[in-house]
Amino acid sequence: MFHYLDNAATTPVRPEAAQAALEAMTEGWGNPSSQYVLGRQAADRVKGWRGELAKALGCGPEELCFTSCGSESDNWAILGALEINRRKGRHIITTAVEHAAVLEPLKALERQGYEVTYLQPDHVGHIDPAQVTGALRPDTALVSMMLVNNELGTVLPVKETARALRGAGSSALLHCDAVQGFLKVPFTPAELGVDLLSVSGHKVHAPKGVGALYVRRGLKLPPLIRGGGQEKGLRSGTEATAQIAAFAAAARLGAASFREDTARMSALKAEVIRRLALEIPEASVLVPDGAPHILPISLPGYKSEVVVRFLSDRGVYLSSGSACHRGKPSHVFAALKLPKPVLDGALRVSFSYDTAREDVDALIEGLKAAKEALFTSLS
Numbered sequence: 202m203f204h205y206l207d208n209a210a211t212t213p214v215r216p217e218a219a220q221a222a223l224e225a226m227t228e229g230w231g232n233p234s235s236q237y238v239l240g241r242q243a244a245d246r247v248k249g250w251r252g253e254l255a256k257a258l259g260c261g262p263e264e265l266c267f268t269s270c271g272s273e274s275d276n277w278a279i280l281g282a283l284e285i286n287r288r289k290g291r292h293i294i295t296t297a298v299e300h301a302a303v304l305e306p307l308k309a310l311e312r313q314g315y316e317v318t319y320l321q322p323d324h325v326g327h328i329d330p331a332q333v334t335g336a337l338r339p340d341t342a343l344v345s346m347m348l349v350n351n352e353l354g355t356v357l358p359v360k361e362t363a364r365a366l367r368g369a370g371s372s373a374l375l376h377c378d379a380v381q382g383f384l385k386v387p388f389t390p391a392e393l394g395v396d397l398l399s400v401s402g403h404k405v406h407a408p409k410g411v412g413a414l415y416v417r418r419g420l421k422l423p424p425l426i427r428g429g430g431q432e433k434g435l436r437s438g439t440e441a442t443a444q445i446a447a448f449a450a451a452a453r454l455g456a457a458s459f460r461e462d463t464a465r466m467s468a469l470k471a472e473v474i475r476r477l478a479l480e481i482p483e484a485s486v487l488v489p490d491g492a493p494h495i496l497p498i499s500l501p502g503y504k505s506e507v508v509v510r511f512l513s514d515r516g517v518y519l520s521s522g523s524a525c526h527r528g529k530p531s532h533v534f535a536a537l538k539l540p541k542p543v544l545d546g547a548l549r550v551s552f553s554y555d556t557a558r559e560d561v562d563a564l565i566e567g568l569k570a571a572k573e574a575l576f577t578s579l580s
Contacts, residue, residue, distance in 0.1 A: 203516040204560040209551035215406040218447035225446040250449035257452035259389030271380040271401030272302035274414040278397040281422045282374040290340025326355035341373040348382035352533040354495030363394030384455040407451040411444035462554035466493040501542040517567040
């Protein structure tokens, strides 16, 4: 038996989503572009699945394009927005705590002559909307700001940023990486005021290999892949019907139980904070507020990667930061300018709708054991 507390990295596939994928592969396996009955039936299913996902996200079905993942959605949004605003300018605003799927394409664009302003967060990862206003220039073509930070759980002021852009009369497009926000905090793209928004399936109990990009109605996004004309000609290639079916099922179920799920995760998060203060007072809670499913903590003086391995041996799985870092220091935690002992001991605990109180018990007992067993070698 194990205790999984790394749901910000990936989530287990819901049985209903797995069943939807199986049915798409074994019963409705026709090519949606084919004109005979099997193909038309598959096309109708894709249309229905698109509608289910759109309902969960709170947008129109025609505003959604399916992709392979959140990273693809982020890359497409950034490059497409800059193509749309190519005559506007070559200045971009983002934050220093974005996911690598945003930061890496921006670094590549800098090498091509674009100028990027990286907004620095406060000690809990928050960005002040006034920072966006202060960085805005006549040649700003794009602002990219995530909704929920994947390592801290901090909710960033996307709605306020959209309002600031409108108030300044800027024509810069606003992209939001909402991969960690979808089905975790309440929002719709229209409420946020964004032009483009990215989501991912495997963060909401669908399989890996599927995501989506919201494209505001009326925005003429350039095609990502040219070919057979699928996804309204914007992303050609035969639709991944099994993954799409699973994504739609997971989104539908997650939206239906959103209040109960987020309340449960909030309660578990509060319980970890309470028990840390009571039983491991040396531990630091780095961001106590924010999204309900992410809790960054630290055992100052203990190397986080060693603690992660120690807990793993006890069947408790969590992260020392984003899974995308592959052992490299986290740029997100570094941006908080934490003391080195706190930074070295940073851990990320993340919950799901199916996280149990027993998982919290195992975490606390594991951290207490780590503190005792590793103290001599790491203090």
